[in-house]
Amino acid sequence: MNDSATLSVNPAPPARERWALPVWHTLRGRLIISVALVHVVLMGLFTWEAVDRQSQELRQEMVNQGRSLASLMVVASTNALLAEDLASLAEVTRRVAEREDVAYGEIVDVRGFVMASTREGRVGRPAGPVIESSELFPLAESDSVLDLREAVLIGDTEVGFVLLGLSTGNLERALAATRNRGIQYILLALVIGSVAAWLLSVTVTRNLHELTLAAKQIGDGDLGARVRVRSQDEAGTLALGFNLMAASLQRNSREIEREHRKRTEAERLACVGEMAASIAHEIRNPMVALINSAKLLGDPKLEAEDHAEVAHIVETESSRLQRILDDFLTFSRLPTARIVSADLEPLVTETIGLVRQDPRYAGRIAFECRYAENNRCRFDPDLIRQVLINLFLNAMQAMPAGGRLMIRLQRGERRMGVSIVDNGSGIPERIMSQISRPFFTGRKDGTGLGLSVVQRILAQHGTALSITSQEGAGTEVSFDLELESDG
Amino acid sequence: MRRACIRAVLLWLSWVTAAAAVQESGHLRFGVLPLQSPTKLAGMFLPLSGYLGEALGRPVQFVTSSSFSSFMEKVAHRQYDIIYLNPMLYGRSRPYGYRVIAKVASEPFTGILVVRRDGRLRSLGAENLPADLRIGFPDPGAFAATVMVRKYLQSLGIDVERQMQMQYFGSQDSAILALYNGLVDVTGTWRPSLRSMPPLIRDQLEIIAETPPQPQMPIAVRDDLPPQQIERLRQALVGLAAAPGGQSIIRQLGFKRGFEAASDDEYLEVSE
Numbered sequence: 001m002n003d004s005a006t007l008s009v010n011p012a013p014p015a016r017e018r019w020a021l022p023v024w025h026t027l028r029g030r031l032i033i034s035v036a037l038v039h040v041v042l043m044g045l046f047t048w049e050a051v052d053r054q055s056q057e058l059r060q061e062m063v064n065q066g067r068s069l070a071s072l073m074v075v076a077s078t079n080a081l082l083a084e085d086l087a088s089l090a091e092v093t094r095r096v097a098e099r100e101d102v103a104y105g106e107i108v109d110v111r112g113f114v115m116a117s118t119r120e121g122r123v124g125r126p127a128g129p130v131i132e133s134s135e136l137f138p139l140a141e142s143d144s145v146l147d148l149r150e151a152v153l154i155g156d157t158e159v160g161f162v163l164l165g166l167s168t169g170n171l172e173r174a175l176a177a178t179r180n181r182g183i184q185y186i187l188l189a190l191v192i193g194s195v196a197a198w199l200l201s202v203t204v205t206r207n208l209h210e211l212t213l214a215a216k217q218i219g220d221g222d223l224g225a226r227v228r229v230r231s232q233d234e235a236g237t238l239a240l241g242f243n244l245m246a247a248s249l250q251r252n253s254r255e256i257e258r259e260h261r262k263r264t265e266a267e268r269l270a271c272v273g274e275m276a277a278s279i280a281h282e283i284r285n286p287m288v289a290l291i292n293s294a295k296l297l298g299d300p301k302l303e304a305e306d307h308a309e310v311a312h313i314v315e316t317e318s319s320r321l322q323r324i325l326d327d328f329l330t331f332s333r334l335p336t337a338r339i340v341s342a343d344l345e346p347l348v349t350e351t352i353g354l355v356r357q358d359p360r361y362a363g364r365i366a367f368e369c370r371y372a373e374n375n376r377c378r379f380d381p382d383l384i385r386q387v388l389i390n391l392f393l394n395a396m397q398a399m400p401a402g403g404r405l406m407i408r409l410q411r412g413e414r415r416m417g418v419s420i421v422d423n424g425s426g427i428p429e430r431i432m433s434q435i436s437r438p439f440f441t442g443r444k445d446g447t448g449l450g451l452s453v454v455q456r457i458l459a460q461h462g463t464a465l466s467i468t469s470q471e472g473a474g475t476e477v478s479f480d481l482e483l484e485s486d487g
Numbered sequence: 488m489r490r491a492c493i494r495a496v497l498l499w500l501s502w503v504t505a506a507a508a509v510q511e512s513g514h515l516r517f518g519v520l521p522l523q524s525p526t527k528l529a530g531m532f533l534p535l536s537g538y539l540g541e542a543l544g545r546p547v548q549f550v551t552s553s554s555f556s557s558f559m560e561k562v563a564h565r566q567y568d569i570i571y572l573n574p575m576l577y578g579r580s581r582p583y584g585y586r587v588i589a590k591v592a593s594e595p596f597t598g599i600l601v602v603r604r605d606g607r608l609r610s611l612g613a614e615n616l617p618a619d620l621r622i623g624f625p626d627p628g629a630f631a632a633t634v635m636v637r638k639y640l641q642s643l644g645i646d647v648e649r650q651m652q653m654q655y656f657g658s659q660d661s662a663i664l665a666l667y668n669g670l671v672d673v674t675g676t677w678r679p680s681l682r683s684m685p686p687l688i689r690d691q692l693e694i695i696a697e698t699p700p701q702p703q704m705p706i707a708v709r710d711d712l713p714p715q716q717i718e719r720l721r722q723a724l725v726g727l728a729a730a731p732g733g734q735s736i737i738r739q740l741g742f743k744r745g746f747e748a749a750s751d752d753e754y755l756e757v758s759e
Contacts, residue, residue: 082525084561085553110548111514154529157537159549 027208028201032194039193040186047182054178058171059137062101062146066166067134069096070150073162077107078152081115081160086123089116096164103145103165107152110159130163144168207235211242223250278439282324282447286317293317327447331438334453337380337460341484344384344416345375348407351388355396364402372411377481383457384481390450391420391477397443398424398475415463415480423474432469514548515540515712518567520558520576521551522625522680523660531683532571534736535727539569542723543716554657555628569720570707573630574757577705581751585707588717589724590749593742594678595700598635601666601681602673604693611696613644622651623671625662630757631698632659636675639698660684667691679741702753706746721748 023029073092080088089107096105097118106117108127117123134148145165152160210227217225226246229239293314296302302310352367395405403423410417427435427442434440436455441448451465458465458479469475517539519532532549540547550567552558555576562570562580570577570585574596577587602608607617624633633655640647647653654671656662659680666674667688673695681689706724708717727733728745737745 079525080553082529082549083521083551083553083557088553110546154526154533157529157533159529159533 026205028198028205031201031204032197035197035200036190036194039189043182043186043189047179047186051175051178051182055175058174062166062168062171063134063137063148066146066148066164067150069099069102069166070134070148070162070164073105073107073164074150074152077116077162078154078159081107081109081152082154084109084115086115090123092116093118101166101170103167104163105165106163108161108163115160127163130161139168144172204235206230207239211239214242214246218246218249223253275438278448279324279328282439283321286321286324289313289317290321324447327449327453331449331453331456334456335383337383337457339378339380339461341376341378342381343376344379344409344418344481345371347381347385348388348409351385351392352407355389355392358393358396361396361399361402365396365399366402366404368404368406370406370408372409372416374411375409375416376484377416378484379461379481380457383460387454387457387479388420390454394450395420395422395424395475395477398422398426411483412480414483416483417478417480419476419478421474421476426471426473426475427467427469428471432467435467436465514546515543515568516566517547517549517569518558518561518571519549519551520570520572521554521658522629523658523683525551527660527683531740534732534739538727538730538732538736539720539723543719555626559628565709565711568709568712571704572707573628573704574702574754575630575634576628577707577754578757580707584710586710587705587707587749587751587754588721589746590705590753591703591742592728592744592747593703596631596677596703597700598631598633598639598675598677598698599681599694600636600639600673600696601663601676601692602695603666603669604691606672608672608695611640611643611645613650616645616650617672620651620673621654621671622647623654623656623662623665623674625659625676626655626657629659629675631677631701632662632675632680635698635701639696663688663692683741701757702749705749705754 024033073096076092077089079085080092093105093107093116096102102118104118106119106122106127107115108130109115112127112130114122114125114127131147131149134150135143135146137146139146145167148164148166150162150164151158152162207227207230214225214227223246226243227239229236229243293310296310297307297314348369348371352369356362356365356367392405399405399422406419406421408417408419408421410419431440431442435442436451437448438452439448455465461479461481463479463481466478467475468478517532517536519528522528523531528551529549536547536549547569552561558572559576559579561567562572562576562585563583565583570580572580577585600611608620624636627633637647645651654665656665659676660683662671662674663676663680663684665671681692681694684692708720712720723730724746725748727736733745737743
């Protein structure tokens with residue numbers, strides 16, 4: 001078990017923020033995006049499949065048509081080719097050229113000479129390098145003509161061949177049209193899907209929206225907020241449950257409020273009584289001394305030496321009485337904090353200069369300061385000076401024989417940490433829970449209001465004191481202040 | 488007029504094309520008189536072209552023409568290296584430098600007159616000839632089928648032009664089919680064409696007369712071919728019957744024995 005005593009009020013670490021589309025944070029947005037995404041993916045797959053299938057069918061159809069046409073050319077031109085009847089062959093190629101998708105058509109004899117062609121100036125010339133067999137899809141990237149070759153056969157003997165080129169322009173246009181239609185369908189599906197998802201989300205989230213508003217009202221303190229139960233589905237059940245919860249919360253809140261009022265009243269009365277008792281106790285001793293001293297001073301038999309001593313007692317006790325009353329007034333009339341942006345480092349340095357002059361500890365305390373690069377934060381300089389004085393004096397009082405006092409300013413992400421560490425006697429664990437109570441003091445000459453004042457000031461700065469101590473080793477007290485905002 | 492011009496241009500183009508092709512390719516062009524349809528003729532002569540190509544060591548291209556007249560025009564322009572034609576047209580090709588090297592070794596070269604078995608004409612005679620008799624021929628230049636038959640009819644005292652309705656059908660096959668289909672009553676043709684008909688058709692037809700024989704169909708070569716090639720060609724033709732696969736080629740041609748050597752003298756007596 002750890003033998004160090006700890007009293008701390010630490011702010012919760014800020015939640016790590018992840019970036020996401022703002023619309024993704026809403027159920028409605030997620031629903032619409034999800035449905036739209038599903039539509040787009042499904043329609044995309046469907047379109048891709050349709051285009052792919054149609055592409056294959058169109059290509060196959062083109063190949064079949066081309067082969068049929070080439071076969072027809074062979075049939076139509078066989079006799080004319082054998083008879084070298086150029087007029088008939090020219091008629092064949094002329095008819096072939098009438099087709100829109102024919103890029104070229106040629107009839108070549110067995111020697112490789114063009115006997116008829118759809119292209120000018122080719123007849124009577126060598127056909128040149130020609131394909132050995134018909135092309136198949138897919139064609140090369142730059143090839144926009146499907147080249148087909150059909151032999152003119154008499155039995156097994158080739159007496160010539162037909163070359164036919166079909167332009168893939170129409171095919172590409174048909175495929176592009178299919179693709180465009182597919183994209184239009186995808187967009188249509190996207191719109192329809194989004195609208196449907198929006199309508200669905202409106203239905204689903206209407207109750208949730210009301211629940212959100214009602215929850216916000218409750219969060220703002222209006223426990224009377226309720227939602228209308230519109231349906232019998234899960235959202236309706238949730239709304240019903242919410243109303244029941246809100247009603248229960250309202251009842252409990254009223255109960256707690258009543259209890260709190262009672263307890264506050266009791267605590268206030270107890271505190272008044274305790275304070276009255278404490279004040280009475282604190283005042284009674286000097287008062288008794290003063291009363292007795294006054295009686296002695298009235299005694300004519302009092303010798304001169306004793307008279308001087310009694311007069312000193314009167315002076316000492318009066319001063320003590322005065323200090324008690326001053327501390328009490330400081331505690332009870334603490335001014336409202338006027339928080340400004342300022343540099344904490346000069347204030348710490350100045351305060352160290354003040355307490356260093358205290359003759360009770362002169363020369364026995366070694367101060368060690370560790371500052372951040374930028375120590376600007378938001379605080380009330382007068383009140384924080386009071387806090388630092390009280391905490392420094394507490395630490396110095398814990399080191400009557402001298403020691404080391406370290407002041408550390410650490411800049412965090414949003415707040416400036418202030419730590420005061422001493423290597424004094426430490427705080428016994430048994431009194432750790434009482435040290436923050438007013439008028440509790442472990443010293444003979446203390447009033448027990450120092451830490452109470454510190455806590456009240458820090459509460460005004462939105463922070464609290466954290467105390468970690470180990471008896472015989474030392475104590476660390478710390479708090480934090482809001483950093484100066486960039487804006 | 489415009490069509491005639493186009494035909495003339497195409498014909499000229501075909502001569503130019505063929506002439507250029509002869510110059511540029513290594514093929515020998517084997518021109519066959521269009522006795523049958525080009526496809527059928529190709530079926531008959533392509534094996535022979537292949538055989539000759541192997542024998543000569545250079546490819547031989549089979550070609551025919553759309554008509555006898557266009558064939559002879561190409562002959563006149565010396566577009567063929569080798570020609571196969573009838574004896575009469577051979578006589579016309581001689582002035583253009585073609586010389587016979589072989590002839591068909593077969594039955595005598597005769598023309599025949601064919602009728603349908605169920606037809607009205609049973610015999611020929613100037614006196615008993617039915618009125619309005621229709622006679623079909625392949626082409627005016629078909630020697631056996633037209634020229635010899637007409638001459639034979641004339642010898643019988645029949646004036647074809649006066650006593651009959653004449654019709655030309657372009658090829659031997661067409662003329663025979665015209666008879667089979669009843670378009671004519673009698674057709675002039677020759678035996679190889681009749682033999683090449685399907686049995687179904689052939690069985691319906693009957694030969695009623697045959698002309699006196701003439702020298703067989705010759706194969707001639709252009710006179711600018713190298714003598715060695717001409718000799719190799721002659722030997723290949725004469726030796727076809729004994730060559731491996733030769734009998735098959737002969738059967739394809741519709742011949743009985745292949746080819747035999749022939750001289751120019753044999754054809755000097757052939758008259759038109």
